[in-house]
Amino acid sequence: MRNQPQSFINSKLIFICCSTLVLLIFFLKRTSISSSSVSHSNTREEQHQNTKCPSQCTKLPTSLSDALVHYVTTEITPQQTFNEVSVSKRILDKKSPCNFLVFGLGHDSLMWASLNHAGRTLFLEEDKAWIETVTKKFPSLESYHVVYDTKLKDSNKLIELEKTEDCKSVSDPRDSKCALSLKGFPADVYETQWDLIMVDAPTGYHDEAPGRMSAIYTAGLLARNRFDGGETDVFVHDVNRPVEDEFSAAFLCRGYLKEQQGRLRHFTIPSHRSRSGTPFCPADKSRRF
Numbered sequence: 001m002r003n004q005p006q007s008f009i010n011s012k013l014i015f016i017c018c019s020t021l022v023l024l025i026f027f028l029k030r031t032s033i034s035s036s037s038v039s040h041s042n043t044r045e046e047q048h049q050n051t052k053c054p055s056q057c058t059k060l061p062t063s064l065s066d067a068l069v070h071y072v073t074t075e076i077t078p079q080q081t082f083n084e085v086s087v088s089k090r091i092l093d094k095k096s097p098c099n100f101l102v103f104g105l106g107h108d109s110l111m112w113a114s115l116n117h118a119g120r121t122l123f124l125e126e127d128k129a130w131i132e133t134v135t136k137k138f139p140s141l142e143s144y145h146v147v148y149d150t151k152l153k154d155s156n157k158l159i160e161l162e163k164t165e166d167c168k169s170v171s172d173p174r175d176s177k178c179a180l181s182l183k184g185f186p187a188d189v190y191e192t193q194w195d196l197i198m199v200d201a202p203t204g205y206h207d208e209a210p211g212r213m214s215a216i217y218t219a220g221l222l223a224r225n226r227f228d229g230g231e232t233d234v235f236v237h238d239v240n241r242p243v244e245d246e247f248s249a250a251f252l253c254r255g256y257l258k259e260q261q262g263r264l265r266h267f268t269i270p271s272h273r274s275r276s277g278t279p280f281c282p283a284d285k286s287r288r289f
Contacts, residue, residue, distance in 0.1 A: 104201025148210035255282035
């Protein structure tokens, strides 16, 4: 068989190479277009998802949605005014989630628990039937039934305890020798380090009612006895009444008063455990209520 001329072979080789190059360019171009289309499609999908629910999108907690629905639909006026609530809310904005102890379970309890979302809010209530009524509607609320052994009619005698060393001594309320110290709470009430304490109970508007004498004293003792060295914000409501006025001044101390708004007083009480020799009440700085 005769050999083909060299020029013919070279021409054929050049043709094959050129054809291969054209096909390769075409293939690469199609792949690029396809990748770009997929990428663009993914980008549109991601944008759609982001529009639907941003990366920081979170579901409203049930406790907060319950509070919104409750207060929008209720016709009952809470115990405290807007300005009074704002004082405690300002502290909760700084400290929450935290430990919040409230003397009294009322129409504003769901609000306090919601403002302290993700923290612990515990209510101490004298009326067992009322606890069942409220917690049946709002099972997320934590409440303990407590019994008080004081009478409002005895408040004039009890205020004299301000002068006794037993009531000026700082200790665990369970070990206190002061007659005003409440000893019947569950153990964790004494062992928890409370960041805020609200005294808005027990009942204090008739002679046979328990009055808030012991609640105010014990709130101050819990604050002074905390072992982590922190401060406790203590609020007393209804200070327009003699007991709330006199007992908060005597046992929470004028020197610890931070603010009064309407019928609400706000005290900031430091731990006395980390401050040896600290008097029960600091020197009065002539701050008037």
